[in-house]
Amino acid sequence: MEKHLIFMDIDGTLVARDQKISERTKSVVKELQQDGHQFYVATGRKYSSAFEMARKLSDDTQVIASNGSVYTVNEMLHKKRLSDEALRFVYQTTTDYQLPMFFFGEHTIFYTQQLPSYLQKNDQSRIGNDEEDFCSIDSMETLMEVSQRIVNGIIIADDQEDKLKEVREILAKSGLLSVSSSHPNNIELIPLGVNKATAIHAVRKELTVPQKNIISFGDGMNDLEMLQASGIGVAMGNAVDELKQHAQYVTNTNVEDGIANFLLDYFK
Numbered sequence: 699m700e701k702h703l704i705f706m707d708i709d710g711t712l713v714a715r716d717q718k719i720s721e722r723t724k725s726v727v728k729e730l731q732q733d734g735h736q737f738y739v740a741t742g743r744k745y746s747s748a749f750e751m752a753r754k755l756s757d758d759t760q761v762i763a764s765n766g767s768v769y770t771v772n773e774m775l776h777k778k779r780l781s782d783e784a785l786r787f788v789y790q791t792t793t794d795y796q797l798p799m800f801f802f803g804e805h806t807i808f809y810t811q812q813l814p815s816y817l818q819k820n821d822q823s824r825i826g827n828d829e830e831d832f833c834s835i836d837s838m839e840t841l842m843e844v845s846q847r848i849v850n851g852i853i854i855a856d857d858q859e860d861k862l863k864e865v866r867e868i869l870a871k872s873g874l875l876s877v878s879s880s881h882p883n884n885i886e887l888i889p890l891g892v893n894k895a896t897a898i899h900a901v902r903k904e905l906t907v908p909q910k911n912i913i914s915f916g917d918g919m920n921d922l923e924m925l926q927a928s929g930i931g932v933a934m935g936n937a938v939d940e941l942k943q944h945a946q947y948v949t950n951t952n953v954e955d956g957i958a959n960f961l962l963d964y965f966k
Contacts, residue, residue, distance in 0.1 A: 708741040710917035726958040743800040764850040766897035784874040801851040806831045851887040881930035895923035
């Protein structure tokens with residue numbers, strides 16, 4: 699069979715809340731890698747967290763991180779970052795609306811307001827991992843001092859969906875950045891013109907793999923462009939309904955080995 703590129707979102711797709719990859723999924727992926735197929739994790743996580751998860755899957759698994767802002771191909775790291783103008787606009791907007799803000803470097807989390815308890819406890823969340831470097835942002839001046847280190851960001855606010863919707867519209871209309879959401883409680887902030895799909899296009903062009911041989915798995919609306927950029931777009935059984943409507947296939951949930959089941963059916 700022709701060689702394929704397979705892209706997998708992490709949270710809600712490759713792993714469940716316990717952040718563990720099932721042994722069955724690991725086995726299927728490694729077997730397919732031995733047959734010459736190439737696998738990527740494709741996530742909104744920062745690079746170091748995504749890389750750690752990729753290595754839990756296998757040493758050969760590659761990385762698309764920060765919603766396409768950072769990716770590896772042929773052992774080379776490619777990166778785009780939020781512009782200074784975008785950072786200023788986001789910081790001012792979130793300050794005006796009193797919303798907490800997280801900015802991500804390759805290894806560092808920069809945060810406004812108070813650091814949430816789930817990060818203080820080093821919880822294995824979609825933001826944190828075991829070896830975090832946190833930096834508080836208490837002013838526009840402080841933000842600009844570290845701007846060159848920032849790749850992307852996220853606004854997270856539980857039970858404030860109306861406010862988030864209003865802020866998302868303001869940010870999208872600015873023309874300074876791209877916005878997405880993996881959950882109703884967040885707004886993901888990405889360099890203008892960048893998403894998981896743009897990274898996929900760059901990777902497959904570099905590796906000369908036709909689009910028909912691209913398979914992608916996701917569960918949130920920040921995976922929509924990725925599924926649309928693939929020859930075979932697969933929504934998890936636990937995915938949001940809107941994503942399922944745009945996917946070519948729907949597999950089992952992330953806790954039912956949905957990725958492994960689909961790949962076994964597809965390749966064998």
